[in-house]
Amino acid sequence: xxxxxxxxxxxxxxxxxxxxxxxxxxxxxxxxxxxxxxxxxxxxxxxxxxxxxxxxxxxxxxxxxxxxxxxxxxxxxxxxxxxxxxxxxxxxxxxxxxxxxxxxxxxxxxxxxxxxxxxxxxxxxxxxxxxxxxxxxxxxxxxxxxxxxxxxxxxxxxxxxxxxxxxxxxxxxxxxxxxxxxxxxxxxxxxxxxxxxxxxxxxxxxxxxxxxxxxxxxxxxxxxxxxxxxxxxxxxxxxxxxxxxxxxxxxxxxx
Amino acid sequence: xxxxxxxxxxxxxxxxxxxxxxxxxxxxxxxxxxxxxxxxxxxxxxxxxxxxxxxxxxxxxxxxxxxxxxxxxxxxxxxxxxxxxxxxxxxxxxxxxxxxxxxxxxxxxxxxxxxxxxxxxxxxxxxxxxxxxxxxxxxxxxxxxxxxxxxxxxxxxxxxxxxxxxxxxxxxxxxxxxxxxxxxxxxxxxxxxxxxxxxxxxxxxxxxxxxxxxxxxxxxxxxxxxxxxxxxxxxxxxxxxxxxxxxxxxxxxxxxxxxxxxxxxx
Numbered sequence: 001x002x003x004x005x006x007x008x009x010x011x012x013x014x015x016x017x018x019x020x021x022x023x024x025x026x027x028x029x030x031x032x033x034x035x036x037x038x039x040x041x042x043x044x045x046x047x048x049x050x051x052x053x054x055x056x057x058x059x060x061x062x063x064x065x066x067x068x069x070x071x072x073x074x075x076x077x078x079x080x081x082x083x084x085x086x087x088x089x090x091x092x093x094x095x096x097x098x099x100x101x102x103x104x105x106x107x108x109x110x111x112x113x114x115x116x117x118x119x120x121x122x123x124x125x126x127x128x129x130x131x132x133x134x135x136x137x138x139x140x141x142x143x144x145x146x147x148x149x150x151x152x153x154x155x156x157x158x159x160x161x162x163x164x165x166x167x168x169x170x171x172x173x174x175x176x177x178x179x180x181x182x183x184x185x186x187x188x189x190x191x192x193x194x195x196x197x198x199x200x201x202x203x204x205x206x207x208x209x210x211x212x213x214x215x216x217x218x219x220x221x222x223x224x225x226x227x228x229x230x231x232x233x234x235x236x237x238x239x240x241x242x243x244x245x246x247x248x249x250x251x252x253x254x255x
Numbered sequence: 256x257x258x259x260x261x262x263x264x265x266x267x268x269x270x271x272x273x274x275x276x277x278x279x280x281x282x283x284x285x286x287x288x289x290x291x292x293x294x295x296x297x298x299x300x301x302x303x304x305x306x307x308x309x310x311x312x313x314x315x316x317x318x319x320x321x322x323x324x325x326x327x328x329x330x331x332x333x334x335x336x337x338x339x340x341x342x343x344x345x346x347x348x349x350x351x352x353x354x355x356x357x358x359x360x361x362x363x364x365x366x367x368x369x370x371x372x373x374x375x376x377x378x379x380x381x382x383x384x385x386x387x388x389x390x391x392x393x394x395x396x397x398x399x400x401x402x403x404x405x406x407x408x409x410x411x412x413x414x415x416x417x418x419x420x421x422x423x424x425x426x427x428x429x430x431x432x433x434x435x436x437x438x439x440x441x442x443x444x445x446x447x448x449x450x451x452x453x454x455x456x457x458x459x460x461x462x463x464x465x466x467x468x469x470x471x472x473x474x475x476x477x478x479x480x481x482x483x484x485x486x487x488x489x490x491x492x493x494x495x496x497x498x499x500x501x502x503x504x505x506x507x508x509x510x511x512x513x514x515x516x517x518x519x520x521x
Contacts, residue, residue, distance in 0.1 A: 025376040025377055
Protein backbone atom coordinates (compact mmCIF):
# COMPACT_ATOMS: atom_id res chain seq x y z
CA UNK A 1 0.00 0.00 0.00
CA UNK A 2 2.77 2.35 0.96
CA UNK A 3 4.52 2.21 -2.37
CA UNK A 4 1.62 4.02 -3.93
CA UNK A 5 2.70 7.25 -2.31
CA UNK A 6 5.13 7.49 -5.24
CA UNK A 7 2.10 8.02 -7.49
CA UNK A 8 2.08 11.61 -6.35
CA UNK A 9 5.51 12.15 -7.91
CA UNK A 10 4.42 13.28 -11.41
CA UNK A 11 2.10 15.83 -9.87
CA UNK A 12 4.81 17.00 -7.46
CA UNK A 13 7.09 17.69 -10.40
CA UNK A 14 4.23 19.41 -12.19
CA UNK A 15 3.44 21.58 -9.15
CA UNK A 16 7.06 22.60 -8.69
CA UNK A 17 7.40 23.55 -12.34
CA UNK A 18 4.04 25.26 -12.90
CA UNK A 19 3.13 26.59 -9.47
CA UNK A 20 6.20 27.08 -7.29
CA UNK A 21 8.70 28.17 -9.95
CA UNK A 22 6.38 30.77 -11.54
CA UNK A 23 5.72 32.35 -8.15
CA UNK A 24 9.45 32.44 -7.43
CA UNK A 25 9.92 34.07 -10.82
CA UNK A 26 7.48 36.85 -9.87
CA UNK A 27 9.73 37.60 -6.90
CA UNK A 28 12.89 37.37 -8.96
CA UNK A 29 11.59 39.68 -11.69
CA UNK A 30 10.16 42.09 -9.12
CA UNK A 31 13.60 42.68 -7.64
CA UNK A 32 15.39 43.06 -10.96
CA UNK A 33 15.79 45.92 -13.38
CA UNK A 34 15.55 45.47 -17.14
CA UNK A 35 19.14 44.22 -17.30
CA UNK A 36 18.72 41.56 -14.65
CA UNK A 37 20.48 43.45 -11.84
CA UNK A 38 19.14 43.39 -8.32
CA UNK A 39 17.15 46.51 -7.40
CA UNK A 40 14.43 47.88 -5.17
CA UNK A 41 13.63 50.36 -7.92
CA UNK A 42 10.35 48.78 -8.98
CA UNK A 43 8.93 49.14 -5.51
CA UNK A 44 10.32 52.65 -5.12
CA UNK A 45 8.59 53.50 -8.38
CA UNK A 46 5.28 52.14 -7.13
CA UNK A 47 5.37 53.89 -3.76
CA UNK A 48 6.31 57.25 -5.26
CA UNK A 49 3.84 57.06 -8.14
CA UNK A 50 0.73 58.81 -6.80
CA UNK A 51 -1.38 57.52 -9.71
CA UNK A 52 -0.48 53.93 -8.95
CA UNK A 53 -1.06 54.40 -5.22
CA UNK A 54 -4.42 56.02 -5.85
CA UNK A 55 -5.45 53.19 -8.16
CA UNK A 56 -4.35 50.72 -5.55
CA UNK A 57 -6.43 52.46 -2.86
CA UNK A 58 -9.43 52.69 -5.19
CA UNK A 59 -9.20 48.95 -5.97
CA UNK A 60 -9.23 48.11 -2.29
CA UNK A 61 -12.14 50.48 -1.70
CA UNK A 62 -14.20 49.06 -4.56
CA UNK A 63 -13.46 45.49 -3.45
CA UNK A 64 -14.48 46.23 0.13
CA UNK A 65 -17.65 48.03 -0.92
CA UNK A 66 -18.58 45.26 -3.31
CA UNK A 67 -18.00 42.57 -0.69
CA UNK A 68 -20.03 44.47 1.90
CA UNK A 69 -22.93 44.98 -0.51
CA UNK A 70 -22.85 41.31 -1.49
CA UNK A 71 -23.12 40.27 2.17
CA UNK A 72 -25.90 42.78 2.81
CA UNK A 73 -27.97 41.63 -0.17
CA UNK A 74 -26.85 38.01 -0.25
CA UNK A 75 -27.20 36.93 3.37
CA UNK A 76 -30.98 37.52 3.56
CA UNK A 77 -31.40 35.79 0.20
CA UNK A 78 -29.37 32.77 1.32
CA UNK A 79 -31.29 32.67 4.59
CA UNK A 80 -34.65 32.69 2.84
CA UNK A 81 -33.54 30.07 0.31
CA UNK A 82 -32.34 27.76 3.09
CA UNK A 83 -35.56 28.17 5.08
CA UNK A 84 -38.01 25.44 4.13
CA UNK A 85 -41.01 27.42 5.38
CA UNK A 86 -40.24 30.37 3.16
CA UNK A 87 -38.97 28.69 0.03
CA UNK A 88 -39.92 25.27 -1.23
CA UNK A 89 -38.80 25.58 -4.81
CA UNK A 90 -35.52 24.08 -5.95
CA UNK A 91 -35.70 26.16 -9.11
CA UNK A 92 -35.06 29.49 -7.33
CA UNK A 93 -31.81 28.09 -5.97
CA UNK A 94 -30.76 27.00 -9.43
CA UNK A 95 -31.57 30.46 -10.73
CA UNK A 96 -29.24 31.99 -8.15
CA UNK A 97 -26.43 29.51 -8.80
CA UNK A 98 -26.67 29.57 -12.58
CA UNK A 99 -24.76 32.80 -13.22
CA UNK A 100 -21.70 31.17 -11.59
CA UNK A 101 -21.58 28.84 -14.58
CA UNK A 102 -21.65 31.55 -17.20
CA UNK A 103 -18.61 33.31 -18.50
CA UNK A 104 -18.08 36.39 -16.31
CA UNK A 105 -17.07 38.57 -19.25
CA UNK A 106 -20.33 37.82 -21.01
CA UNK A 107 -22.39 38.61 -17.98
CA UNK A 108 -20.47 41.82 -17.41
CA UNK A 109 -20.86 42.85 -20.99
CA UNK A 110 -24.62 42.29 -20.83
CA UNK A 111 -24.77 44.38 -17.65
CA UNK A 112 -22.70 47.18 -19.15
CA UNK A 113 -24.92 47.23 -22.24
CA UNK A 114 -28.01 47.45 -20.05
CA UNK A 115 -26.52 50.42 -18.13
CA UNK A 116 -25.70 52.01 -21.41
CA UNK A 117 -29.19 51.55 -22.72
CA UNK A 118 -30.73 52.93 -19.51
CA UNK A 119 -28.65 56.02 -20.10
CA UNK A 120 -26.58 55.58 -16.95
CA UNK A 121 -23.27 57.40 -16.86
CA UNK A 122 -20.58 54.71 -16.82
CA UNK A 123 -18.31 55.36 -13.85
CA UNK A 124 -17.76 54.37 -10.26
CA UNK A 125 -21.46 53.87 -9.62
CA UNK A 126 -21.95 51.45 -12.47
CA UNK A 127 -18.66 49.78 -11.58
CA UNK A 128 -19.90 48.84 -8.12
CA UNK A 129 -23.42 47.90 -9.21
CA UNK A 130 -22.00 45.78 -12.01
CA UNK A 131 -19.60 44.02 -9.69
CA UNK A 132 -22.43 43.20 -7.29
CA UNK A 133 -24.26 41.74 -10.28
CA UNK A 134 -21.25 39.59 -11.08
CA UNK A 135 -20.35 38.39 -7.63
CA UNK A 136 -23.63 38.14 -5.68
CA UNK A 137 -24.13 34.44 -6.55
CA UNK A 138 -20.66 33.67 -5.19
CA UNK A 139 -21.72 35.14 -1.83
CA UNK A 140 -25.18 33.56 -1.72
CA UNK A 141 -24.12 30.02 -2.55
CA UNK A 142 -21.60 29.27 0.25
CA UNK A 143 -23.86 30.93 2.85
CA UNK A 144 -26.87 29.01 1.57
CA UNK A 145 -24.87 25.78 1.66
CA UNK A 146 -23.91 26.15 5.28
CA UNK A 147 -27.35 27.36 6.43
CA UNK A 148 -28.98 24.47 4.63
CA UNK A 149 -26.76 21.88 6.31
CA UNK A 150 -27.07 23.51 9.73
CA UNK A 151 -28.62 21.32 12.40
CA UNK A 152 -32.04 22.85 13.02
CA UNK A 153 -32.12 21.59 16.62
CA UNK A 154 -29.77 24.41 17.70
CA UNK A 155 -32.32 27.02 16.68
CA UNK A 156 -35.14 24.99 18.19
CA UNK A 157 -33.26 24.58 21.45
CA UNK A 158 -32.64 28.32 21.60
CA UNK A 159 -36.31 29.15 21.11
CA UNK A 160 -37.38 26.46 23.59
CA UNK A 161 -35.12 28.15 26.12
CA UNK A 162 -36.91 31.43 25.54
CA UNK A 163 -34.94 33.23 22.84
CA UNK A 164 -36.92 35.51 20.55
CA UNK A 165 -36.71 34.75 16.80
CA UNK A 166 -34.44 37.77 16.46
CA UNK A 167 -32.12 36.43 19.18
CA UNK A 168 -32.12 32.99 17.57
CA UNK A 169 -31.04 34.60 14.33
CA UNK A 170 -28.26 36.77 15.75
CA UNK A 171 -26.97 34.53 18.52
CA UNK A 172 -27.31 31.10 16.93
CA UNK A 173 -27.71 31.15 13.16
CA UNK A 174 -25.38 34.00 12.25
CA UNK A 175 -22.41 32.72 14.31
CA UNK A 176 -22.91 29.19 12.99
CA UNK A 177 -23.00 30.42 9.39
CA UNK A 178 -19.77 32.44 9.67
CA UNK A 179 -17.66 29.85 7.78
CA UNK A 180 -20.02 30.30 4.83
CA UNK A 181 -19.73 34.08 5.04
CA UNK A 182 -15.94 33.83 5.16
CA UNK A 183 -15.72 31.62 2.10
CA UNK A 184 -18.17 33.98 0.40
CA UNK A 185 -15.89 36.90 1.24
CA UNK A 186 -12.94 35.01 -0.23
CA UNK A 187 -14.85 34.27 -3.41
CA UNK A 188 -15.97 37.87 -3.81
CA UNK A 189 -13.16 40.02 -2.42
CA UNK A 190 -10.23 38.31 -4.14
CA UNK A 191 -11.58 38.35 -7.68
CA UNK A 192 -12.77 41.94 -7.27
CA UNK A 193 -9.48 43.24 -6.02
CA UNK A 194 -7.62 41.58 -8.88
CA UNK A 195 -10.04 42.05 -11.78
CA UNK A 196 -9.05 43.89 -14.90
CA UNK A 197 -11.42 43.26 -17.78
CA UNK A 198 -14.60 43.63 -15.76
CA UNK A 199 -13.74 47.10 -14.52
CA UNK A 200 -12.80 48.20 -18.03
CA UNK A 201 -16.17 47.10 -19.40
CA UNK A 202 -18.21 48.62 -16.60
CA UNK A 203 -16.60 52.04 -16.73
CA UNK A 204 -15.82 52.20 -20.41
CA UNK A 205 -12.10 52.37 -19.51
CA UNK A 206 -12.63 55.51 -17.45
CA UNK A 207 -11.62 53.98 -14.18
CA UNK A 208 -8.53 51.85 -13.87
CA UNK A 209 -8.19 49.28 -11.16
CA UNK A 210 -5.01 47.69 -9.93
CA UNK A 211 -5.40 44.64 -12.16
CA UNK A 212 -5.52 46.84 -15.24
CA UNK A 213 -2.20 48.45 -14.33
CA UNK A 214 -0.57 45.05 -13.91
CA UNK A 215 -1.93 43.93 -17.26
CA UNK A 216 -0.83 47.10 -19.05
CA UNK A 217 2.71 46.81 -17.71
CA UNK A 218 3.05 43.14 -18.56
CA UNK A 219 1.61 43.63 -22.03
CA UNK A 220 3.83 46.59 -22.82
CA UNK A 221 6.95 44.65 -21.89
CA UNK A 222 7.51 46.24 -18.46
CA UNK A 223 7.77 42.80 -16.89
CA UNK A 224 9.80 43.81 -13.88
CA UNK A 225 7.45 46.56 -12.77
CA UNK A 226 4.47 44.33 -13.56
CA UNK A 227 5.99 41.58 -11.43
CA UNK A 228 6.54 44.01 -8.56
CA UNK A 229 2.90 45.12 -8.74
CA UNK A 230 1.82 41.46 -8.81
CA UNK A 231 3.87 40.88 -5.68
CA UNK A 232 2.06 43.76 -3.96
CA UNK A 233 -1.23 42.12 -4.91
CA UNK A 234 -0.02 38.75 -3.63
CA UNK A 235 0.66 40.34 -0.25
CA UNK A 236 -2.92 41.65 -0.12
CA UNK A 237 -4.25 38.22 -1.07
CA UNK A 238 -2.03 36.60 1.55
CA UNK A 239 -3.42 38.89 4.23
CA UNK A 240 -7.00 38.15 3.13
CA UNK A 241 -6.52 34.42 3.13
CA UNK A 242 -5.28 34.56 6.72
CA UNK A 243 -8.94 35.29 7.45
CA UNK A 244 -9.68 31.77 6.52
CA UNK A 245 -7.97 29.21 8.69
CA UNK A 246 -9.88 26.25 7.36
CA UNK A 247 -8.88 25.65 3.76
CA UNK A 248 -11.53 23.02 3.24
CA UNK A 249 -14.20 25.69 2.86
CA UNK A 250 -12.70 26.91 -0.36
CA UNK A 251 -13.75 23.92 -2.37
CA UNK A 252 -16.98 23.46 -0.48
CA UNK A 253 -18.23 26.76 -1.75
CA UNK A 254 -17.26 26.05 -5.29
CA UNK A 255 -19.28 23.17 -6.68
CA UNK B 256 -47.15 37.43 5.40
CA UNK B 257 -43.54 36.66 6.22
CA UNK B 258 -43.53 34.17 3.38
CA UNK B 259 -44.86 36.80 1.03
CA UNK B 260 -42.08 39.25 1.87
CA UNK B 261 -39.47 36.52 1.57
CA UNK B 262 -40.72 35.47 -1.84
CA UNK B 263 -41.01 39.10 -2.89
CA UNK B 264 -37.36 39.76 -1.98
CA UNK B 265 -36.11 36.63 -3.74
CA UNK B 266 -37.98 37.33 -6.95
CA UNK B 267 -37.11 41.02 -6.95
CA UNK B 268 -33.44 40.09 -6.66
CA UNK B 269 -33.78 37.53 -9.44
CA UNK B 270 -35.54 39.98 -11.75
CA UNK B 271 -32.80 42.55 -11.22
CA UNK B 272 -30.06 39.92 -11.63
CA UNK B 273 -31.53 38.58 -14.83
CA UNK B 274 -32.42 41.92 -16.40
CA UNK B 275 -29.21 42.15 -18.46
CA UNK B 276 -29.51 38.67 -19.92
CA UNK B 277 -33.20 39.10 -20.71
CA UNK B 278 -32.25 42.32 -22.44
CA UNK B 279 -29.59 40.54 -24.51
CA UNK B 280 -32.00 37.72 -25.32
CA UNK B 281 -34.70 40.12 -26.52
CA UNK B 282 -32.26 41.97 -28.74
CA UNK B 283 -30.88 38.75 -30.17
CA UNK B 284 -34.06 38.73 -32.28
CA UNK B 285 -33.32 41.90 -34.15
CA UNK B 286 -30.64 42.63 -36.70
CA UNK B 287 -29.44 46.04 -35.58
CA UNK B 288 -25.72 46.40 -34.95
CA UNK B 289 -26.21 48.60 -31.91
CA UNK B 290 -27.78 47.07 -28.84
CA UNK B 291 -30.99 48.67 -27.67
CA UNK B 292 -32.00 49.66 -31.17
CA UNK B 293 -34.99 47.57 -32.26
CA UNK B 294 -35.20 47.22 -36.04
CA UNK B 295 -37.92 44.61 -36.29
CA UNK B 296 -38.11 40.91 -35.49
CA UNK B 297 -35.56 38.71 -37.22
CA UNK B 298 -33.80 35.43 -36.61
CA UNK B 299 -30.94 36.31 -38.91
CA UNK B 300 -28.37 36.53 -36.13
CA UNK B 301 -29.22 32.96 -35.15
CA UNK B 302 -28.88 31.63 -38.65
CA UNK B 303 -25.66 33.61 -39.10
CA UNK B 304 -24.28 31.96 -36.00
CA UNK B 305 -24.85 28.53 -37.48
CA UNK B 306 -23.83 29.23 -41.04
CA UNK B 307 -20.77 31.15 -39.95
CA UNK B 308 -21.69 34.10 -42.19
CA UNK B 309 -21.20 36.83 -39.68
CA UNK B 310 -19.71 40.17 -38.98
CA UNK B 311 -15.98 39.79 -38.41
CA UNK B 312 -15.71 36.62 -40.47
CA UNK B 313 -15.40 33.19 -38.92
CA UNK B 314 -13.13 34.24 -36.07
CA UNK B 315 -15.94 33.89 -33.54
CA UNK B 316 -16.53 30.30 -34.65
CA UNK B 317 -12.87 29.41 -34.34
CA UNK B 318 -12.78 31.06 -30.91
CA UNK B 319 -15.68 28.87 -29.77
CA UNK B 320 -13.95 25.82 -31.19
CA UNK B 321 -10.67 26.68 -29.43
CA UNK B 322 -12.51 27.19 -26.15
CA UNK B 323 -14.15 23.77 -26.32
CA UNK B 324 -11.05 21.88 -27.48
CA UNK B 325 -8.84 23.49 -24.83
CA UNK B 326 -11.42 22.80 -22.10
CA UNK B 327 -11.74 19.18 -23.19
CA UNK B 328 -7.99 18.53 -23.27
CA UNK B 329 -7.35 20.41 -20.02
CA UNK B 330 -10.18 18.64 -18.19
CA UNK B 331 -9.13 15.19 -19.43
CA UNK B 332 -5.46 15.61 -18.57
CA UNK B 333 -6.33 17.21 -15.20
CA UNK B 334 -8.63 14.34 -14.33
CA UNK B 335 -5.96 11.73 -15.06
CA UNK B 336 -3.12 13.66 -13.42
CA UNK B 337 -5.27 14.68 -10.46
CA UNK B 338 -6.63 11.19 -9.79
CA UNK B 339 -3.20 9.57 -9.84
CA UNK B 340 -1.92 12.38 -7.62
CA UNK B 341 -4.83 11.98 -5.19
CA UNK B 342 -4.07 8.24 -4.80
CA UNK B 343 -0.45 9.13 -4.11
CA UNK B 344 -1.29 11.94 -1.68
CA UNK B 345 -3.75 9.71 0.16
CA UNK B 346 -0.98 7.21 0.81
CA UNK B 347 1.49 9.83 2.03
CA UNK B 348 2.06 10.99 5.56
CA UNK B 349 3.47 13.94 7.47
CA UNK B 350 5.49 16.79 6.01
CA UNK B 351 5.44 15.66 2.39
CA UNK B 352 1.68 15.41 2.40
CA UNK B 353 1.39 18.86 3.98
CA UNK B 354 3.74 20.35 1.41
CA UNK B 355 1.80 18.94 -1.56
CA UNK B 356 -1.55 19.97 -0.10
CA UNK B 357 -0.14 23.46 0.36
CA UNK B 358 1.13 23.67 -3.23
CA UNK B 359 -2.12 22.18 -4.48
CA UNK B 360 -4.09 24.95 -2.76
CA UNK B 361 -2.09 27.78 -4.30
CA UNK B 362 -3.69 27.83 -7.77
CA UNK B 363 -7.13 27.85 -6.16
CA UNK B 364 -6.35 30.68 -3.77
CA UNK B 365 -4.37 32.75 -6.25
CA UNK B 366 -6.32 35.29 -8.25
CA UNK B 367 -6.39 34.50 -11.97
CA UNK B 368 -4.25 37.47 -12.83
CA UNK B 369 -1.42 36.26 -10.56
CA UNK B 370 -1.61 32.75 -12.03
CA UNK B 371 -1.57 34.32 -15.49
CA UNK B 372 1.33 36.68 -14.85
CA UNK B 373 3.40 34.03 -13.07
CA UNK B 374 2.95 31.51 -15.89
CA UNK B 375 3.67 34.22 -18.44
CA UNK B 376 6.97 34.90 -16.67
CA UNK B 377 7.70 31.15 -16.57
CA UNK B 378 7.27 30.80 -20.32
CA UNK B 379 9.34 33.93 -20.92
CA UNK B 380 12.02 32.61 -18.59
CA UNK B 381 12.11 29.20 -20.32
CA UNK B 382 12.01 30.85 -23.77
CA UNK B 383 8.92 28.87 -24.72
CA UNK B 384 6.94 30.52 -27.48
CA UNK B 385 3.40 31.04 -26.28
CA UNK B 386 0.32 29.71 -28.00
CA UNK B 387 -2.01 26.73 -27.89
CA UNK B 388 0.31 24.49 -25.87
CA UNK B 389 1.06 27.07 -23.20
CA UNK B 390 -2.64 27.88 -22.80
CA UNK B 391 -3.45 24.18 -22.35
CA UNK B 392 -0.61 23.76 -19.82
CA UNK B 393 -1.81 26.83 -17.93
CA UNK B 394 -5.36 25.50 -17.84
CA UNK B 395 -4.16 22.13 -16.54
CA UNK B 396 -2.33 24.03 -13.79
CA UNK B 397 -5.41 25.70 -12.38
CA UNK B 398 -7.81 22.79 -13.07
CA UNK B 399 -5.93 19.86 -11.51
CA UNK B 400 -6.20 21.06 -7.88
CA UNK B 401 -9.99 20.86 -8.15
CA UNK B 402 -9.79 17.27 -9.41
CA UNK B 403 -7.45 16.34 -6.56
CA UNK B 404 -9.85 17.82 -4.05
CA UNK B 405 -12.82 16.03 -5.63
CA UNK B 406 -11.11 12.63 -5.60
CA UNK B 407 -9.40 12.77 -2.18
CA UNK B 408 -12.63 12.58 -0.12
CA UNK B 409 -13.65 9.43 -2.01
CA UNK B 410 -10.35 7.83 -0.99
CA UNK B 411 -10.82 8.83 2.64
CA UNK B 412 -14.36 7.42 2.69
CA UNK B 413 -13.21 4.17 1.14
CA UNK B 414 -12.66 1.14 3.34
CA UNK B 415 -9.01 0.20 2.70
CA UNK B 416 -9.78 -3.44 3.45
CA UNK B 417 -11.77 -3.76 0.23
CA UNK B 418 -8.66 -3.20 -1.84
CA UNK B 419 -6.61 -5.52 0.38
CA UNK B 420 -9.33 -8.16 0.10
CA UNK B 421 -9.13 -8.03 -3.68
CA UNK B 422 -5.38 -8.60 -3.50
CA UNK B 423 -5.82 -11.46 -0.99
CA UNK B 424 -8.33 -13.10 -3.29
CA UNK B 425 -5.74 -13.15 -6.03
CA UNK B 426 -6.31 -9.98 -8.01
CA UNK B 427 -3.20 -8.39 -9.43
CA UNK B 428 -2.62 -4.82 -8.25
CA UNK B 429 -3.69 -3.62 -11.70
CA UNK B 430 -6.95 -5.60 -11.65
CA UNK B 431 -7.63 -4.42 -8.12
CA UNK B 432 -7.08 -0.88 -9.26
CA UNK B 433 -9.35 -1.24 -12.26
CA UNK B 434 -12.11 -3.29 -10.66
CA UNK B 435 -12.11 -1.96 -7.10
CA UNK B 436 -10.46 1.41 -6.78
CA UNK B 437 -11.57 3.15 -9.98
CA UNK B 438 -15.30 2.39 -9.63
CA UNK B 439 -15.17 3.80 -6.11
CA UNK B 440 -13.37 6.93 -7.27
CA UNK B 441 -15.52 7.47 -10.34
CA UNK B 442 -18.04 9.90 -8.83
CA UNK B 443 -15.19 12.09 -7.58
CA UNK B 444 -13.45 11.90 -10.95
CA UNK B 445 -16.63 12.87 -12.78
CA UNK B 446 -17.34 15.87 -10.58
CA UNK B 447 -13.66 16.84 -10.85
CA UNK B 448 -13.84 16.61 -14.62
CA UNK B 449 -16.99 18.73 -14.82
CA UNK B 450 -15.47 21.29 -12.48
CA UNK B 451 -12.25 21.41 -14.48
CA UNK B 452 -14.16 21.72 -17.74
CA UNK B 453 -16.25 24.64 -16.55
CA UNK B 454 -13.26 26.37 -14.94
CA UNK B 455 -11.45 26.14 -18.25
CA UNK B 456 -14.45 27.38 -20.26
CA UNK B 457 -14.83 30.28 -17.89
CA UNK B 458 -11.23 31.38 -17.81
CA UNK B 459 -10.18 34.69 -19.19
CA UNK B 460 -7.17 36.11 -17.34
CA UNK B 461 -4.89 33.08 -17.49
CA UNK B 462 -5.58 32.55 -21.19
CA UNK B 463 -5.04 36.23 -21.83
CA UNK B 464 -1.50 36.14 -20.42
CA UNK B 465 -0.39 32.79 -21.84
CA UNK B 466 -1.85 32.85 -25.36
CA UNK B 467 1.09 34.68 -26.87
CA UNK B 468 0.91 37.09 -29.76
CA UNK B 469 -0.03 34.70 -32.55
CA UNK B 470 -3.70 35.68 -32.43
CA UNK B 471 -5.01 32.62 -30.62
CA UNK B 472 -8.47 33.45 -29.28
CA UNK B 473 -10.83 31.68 -26.93
CA UNK B 474 -14.34 32.92 -26.45
CA UNK B 475 -13.31 35.09 -23.48
CA UNK B 476 -10.38 36.76 -25.17
CA UNK B 477 -12.46 37.19 -28.32
CA UNK B 478 -15.17 38.99 -26.38
CA UNK B 479 -12.57 41.11 -24.62
CA UNK B 480 -10.88 42.28 -27.81
CA UNK B 481 -14.23 42.66 -29.51
CA UNK B 482 -15.70 44.82 -26.76
CA UNK B 483 -12.56 46.94 -26.55
CA UNK B 484 -12.77 47.67 -30.26
CA UNK B 485 -16.06 49.38 -29.42
CA UNK B 486 -18.68 47.28 -31.10
CA UNK B 487 -19.88 43.96 -29.85
CA UNK B 488 -20.29 41.47 -32.69
CA UNK B 489 -24.10 41.16 -32.98
CA UNK B 490 -23.86 37.38 -33.29
CA UNK B 491 -22.64 37.23 -29.72
CA UNK B 492 -26.19 38.07 -28.65
CA UNK B 493 -27.80 34.83 -29.87
CA UNK B 494 -24.77 32.93 -28.64
CA UNK B 495 -25.04 34.31 -25.11
CA UNK B 496 -28.78 33.56 -25.17
CA UNK B 497 -28.26 29.97 -26.27
CA UNK B 498 -25.56 29.36 -23.66
CA UNK B 499 -27.72 30.79 -20.87
CA UNK B 500 -30.72 28.70 -21.83
CA UNK B 501 -28.65 25.55 -22.30
CA UNK B 502 -26.96 25.79 -18.92
CA UNK B 503 -30.17 26.79 -17.18
CA UNK B 504 -32.06 23.78 -18.53
CA UNK B 505 -29.17 21.47 -17.69
CA UNK B 506 -28.93 22.72 -14.12
CA UNK B 507 -32.67 22.54 -13.56
CA UNK B 508 -32.75 18.93 -14.80
CA UNK B 509 -29.80 17.95 -12.60
CA UNK B 510 -31.32 19.60 -9.55
CA UNK B 511 -34.82 18.23 -10.03
CA UNK B 512 -33.36 14.75 -10.42
CA UNK B 513 -31.31 15.21 -7.28
CA UNK B 514 -34.37 16.41 -5.38
CA UNK B 515 -36.40 13.45 -6.62
CA UNK B 516 -33.64 11.00 -5.68
CA UNK B 517 -33.45 12.56 -2.22
CA UNK B 518 -37.23 12.27 -1.81
CA UNK B 519 -37.20 8.63 -2.92
CA UNK B 520 -34.41 7.82 -0.51
CA UNK B 521 -36.24 9.44 2.39
